Amino acid sequence: MNGNTPVLEIKGLRIALPKGADRPYALDGLDLTVNPGEIVCLVGESGSGKSLTAGAIMRLLPEPHVHVADGAIRFEGEDLLALSEARMKAIRGDRIAQIFQEPMTALNPQKSVGWQLDEVLRLHTELGKSDRKARVIEMLERVKIPDPASAYNAYPHQISGGQRQRVMIAMALSLSPRLIIADEPTTALDVTTQLEILRLIRELQEQDGAGVLFITHDFGVVAEIADKVAVLCKGELVEQGPAQQILNRPQHSYTQALIAAIPALTPPAPRDFTGAPVVLEAKGLVKTFAARGGMFSGKRKAVKAVSDLSFVLRRGETLGVVGESGSGKTTVSRIVTRLLESDTGSVTVEGTDLLACSPRELRRMRQYIQMVFQDPMASLNPRKRVEALIAQGPIVHGVDPKEARERARKLLELVELSPAAASRFPHEFSGGQRQRIGIARALAMEPRVIVADEPVSALDVSVQAQVLKLLGDLRDRLDLSLLFVTHDLRVAAQLCDRLIVMQKGEIVETGVTAEIFADPQHPYTRKLLDSIPGRGWTPPVIRPDAA
Amino acid sequence: MTLHLPPILTYALRRLVQAVPVIVLIMIGTFLLLKLAPGDTVDALVGDMGGADAAYIARLRTEYGLDQPVWVQLWLYMVKLVQFDFGWSFVYEESVATILLERLGTTLMLMATSLSIAFTVGCFLGAFAARRAYSLTDNVISTVGLVFYATPSFFLSLMMILLFSVQLGWLPVGGIKTVAGFYTGWDHVVDVARHLIMPTAALSLIYLSFYLRLMRASVLEVADLDFVRTARAKGAGETRLMVHHIMRNALLPVITLLGMQFSTVLGGSVVVETIFSLPGLGQLAYQSVIQRDMNMLMGIIFLCAIIVVVVNFLTDLLYARLDSRIELA
Incomplete structure (x- = not known):
């Protein structure tokens, strides 16, 4: 050729x-x-x-x-x-072969890994059954799947996300496109x-x-x-x-x-919070999920999502919770807001243990701690206008509806949206704008603490930068404390004063962001930092007027 | 010590145990229905005999356990049901269980064939329509399906009788076999089959559109999923896509409906059996209501409930076999 x-x-x-x-x-x-x-x-x-x-x-x-x-x-x-x-x-x-984004949905859930790899060979070669199987096993080896023989018989849901993507790659490369x-x-x-x-x-x-x-x-x-x-x-x-x-x-x-x-x-310069009052203190949080299983299944495997977790959050501070999927970081954010019941431990906000509150007290306490969710489309009721979405929290807590709606419009300005947005529905906005609405909704309760679970993960980088900046500005202006859950260390470096690094439900390292980035102590933290894509590349500083 | 059974068996066992409380609830439900109905068995009996003196009535009550507290009566009732003792039918002068057993076969045959036809043809047409979504073929299939669904079963049955029996004389008007035919062997089978054609067609035509519509929606949904795109990118053709990737996934929700529909079809068979004079449970139920044969009615209700529980159990097993994502352990 x-x-x-x-x-x-x-x-x-x-x-x-x-x-x-x-x-x-x-x-x-x-x-x-x-x-x-x-x-x-x-x-x-x-x-x-x-x-x-x-x-x-x-x-x-x-x-x-x-x-x-x-x-x-x-x-x-x-x-x-x-x-x-x-x-x-x-x-x-x-x-020509193609590898897709989401390996879970890109594989047929009803067919085994081996069958799906085999299909490519069946479609394009004249190989016999045993030859094909040998080729498939060889391909699984090439993409470094541990134990290819059992992966051959496994269904996509039985292997991890990374392995699924390896299977996709094996599928794409099996005929050397x-x-x-x-x-x-x-x-x-x-x-x-x-x-x-x-x-x-x-x-x-x-x-x-x-x-x-x-x-x-x-x-x-x-x-x-x-x-x-x-x-x-x-x-x-x-x-x-x-x-x-x-x-x-x-x-x-x-x-x-x-x-x-x-x-x-490059993390922000360390700020000193030692004198600032503690707004949230978590002590000894434990959460175990019972794996599925019923009367006759014999043993139920328990999964420890969070084990013995404690931390303090001071006024005006941003505490980042970082880790990979399955590390328990989302569980922490849910326990702290009591959207999920903890097995043991306490979360003290404003001198009250949130986890010991009666349902009635809890409703009152919710105004002090609010959440911003990952997917703003899914977390905003599509049938309600923006104004109602923002005002409904305060109204439930006894604020006069007219006043609450008035305040909702002011909040929209605060998150840099036009007040005209008040009468529109969530689907009329872009992802970044919707996340601003989500932030406004959280702020409507005038909370002390905002728990943000991957708030910018679904957004494009340019929008991501804007939303992060907004969060930082609001935190400083309103003296808020942020508990910021993210998988993205670049994002964490932007905003967090301190970090908690989690692995398999445990804190492996905690400290000031700048120090962790400069000198990670735990091997897992080091591995995470080394894995950041493009870590060897420092984006050039471009002055907009330079051209 | 743990028992090492194959996962599917363990699963089956677990689902069976879960069915027990359902059956107990059904027993309590039917018992309460009996209690709520005005008068009791003895009243009915005495009414039947044309009256009796108070002492005799009291003796009968003791005999039937009706002087006991309600929970003891419930217990006795449940013990009897477990032994398949549904009591005595004063209309048929025969034990309820015997009559039910006689009639069960016809109904099960009618329902099994109707449902299989409705399911198979419905799924096939639904998938066919989905592949040509929004075309003329799709519209014709969907509309015709809807027309049959909207037609009351008695009307459809009567029209069929008018056309195929009265006008064309191709098929018998009703019954399960030719009364003075005395066919044996193969001829008997053909005779019964000829009698079942119209009732089966009537029942399946009505329920077919459920499967058609659900399958159509399901195929459309699955066809848009990522793994279908992956299969296309692998170079798979349309037939292969349909058979191996789309159908298998699209069938799952339809199978769930199959189990749920069974009870509805059982209800539908009351009308169809009555119109075609088929000696099945449906016809029996209709007559028992007319003749106020309470024991018979309770027996039918209980038996039907058990059938529905069993069928749902079987669909769950089938579903577990088909959906690789369900972990059986």
Whole structure:
């Protein structure tokens, strides 16, 4: 084969959206080239059209609503758009393979891992049953799944998220495709797993010499893996070039803004809170979840989500709870707000033990401690207007309805939304705006403590930066204390004065953020910090007027 | 010491034990119904005999345990039910259990065939319609299904009799077999089958649309899921997608409905059996209401409740077999 032929060559690609969409073209004039052995990152925020690009290459767009209007897609010199569906079917999974974002939903829950890997071989090869099985086991070994033989018979729900993504990769690579399209393959994974998967993709791709089109929103991941970068903004290619150039010397103002929004890994200067009064004290919290099982199942495995956890939160302080999924950090946030009953321990707010309160007292105490949730769409009642959503808490607590609504409008201004937002419904807002409404709703009760559980995880980086800044500003202006739960150490570094690092329900390290970042004591903390994507890359400081 | 049974057996055992309180509740429920009804067995008996003196009535009450406190009566009632002793039918001059057993076969046959047909055809048509969603074919299938669903079963049955028996003379009007036919062997089977065609068709046509609509919605939902996209990206064709990836997942909610529907179909069979004069439980129930045969009625209610519990138990087992996500241990 001619070594100079690019694996993928996209010229002037235009993808049309149905009438009534926010713009006529999801993608407008994309030019992109992927050479053999090259990893090209396609970067953009949600709605930039990056996933539709993958759909167009695979010819799996939801036609006829969304279709290629113009342009050419050449795969090893062959025009994909001109191929028959039968030819295309033969190429999919064989010479072009795709890895998807969410490995849980991307695998069929009713079929075993082995069956699903086997399917690729059955579709594209003439191999016999035992040969196929040997190949599948070999592939599982290649993606470093422990005990491939039992993974072969396992169902997707029986293996961990990281292993599921390994299975997806094994599936994509089993026929040594020339082009691999990876659509946010690590977004749903923990940082440590993410790093392993990124390394695995890199390693396997180097062995096979395939070209990779890597779609991501995360510049940290880009810094980790990309040879070349293309930046998309609302369907338009704004900048393209070698990774080092884009990361360190971005030219286009949009790229510059995106990179500037990435939380730097430099924690705030330590502030002294020793004199500040304690607003919340948690002592000896324990929570054990009984695993499912009934009368005849014999042994019930108990899962310790939180074991013997204590901490204090002082006025004006932000305490970060960090850890990977399953570390118990969300359980802590639920216990502290008593949305979940703790087995033992106490949570003292305003001199009262929240965990010992009667239901009546608890309702009164709720005004002191409020929550901001991860998914603002799911946590705001879609049938209520914003004004009612914000005012309902105070009204329940006896504030005059008219006054409460008046205050709701003021709160909207405080979270930098227009007061006109008061009469609209949650679905009319963007994700960032909805999270602002969530914050306003929490503030309406004039709490002392706000417990925020992954409040910015669902947001794009540029929006994330704004919401984090807002939270910081409000904390300082209103003298609030924040208990901030997050999996993202970059985010934690932005806002938290102190950190609690959790692993399997236990605190492994706690201390001032700056000190933990500079000199982590526990090996797990070190591992977490080392796994932050792009930790070796310091985003350039770009002055907006420099250009 | 722990017993090491295969997981499916342990699961079955556990579900069986869970069914016990349900059955006890049904017993208490039917007992209370009996108590709430004006008059008791002795009143009915005496009424039947045309009156009796107070001493005789009192003796009968003692004999039947009716002078005992209510909870003792309940206990006696439950003990009898467990022994499948439903009492005596004064209408049939026979024990209720014997009559029920005679009639059970016909009803079960009618229901099993109707439900299987409704389920299979409904699921197939539903999946077919979903693959062509919002097209003319889809609209025709959905509308016709809805028409049958909206048609009262008695009307549908009568119209069928008019068309196929009276006008065309293809099928018998009613009954389970030709009265003076005396068929044996294979001829008997064919004869019974001919008698069952119309009632089965009437019942299944009505319940088919449930499965059709649910399957259509379920297939549409599953077809949009990520793993279907994965399968497409692997190069799987549409038939393969449908059979291996979509159907298997889309069937699960429909199977849940299958168990729940059973009791409704049992209710539907009362009307159909009565119209086609099929000697089943439904017809028996109808006659018992007319003739105020309380014992018979209680027996039917209890038996039907047990059937529903058993069928739900079986659907749970089936579901557990089909859904790999249900951990049996």
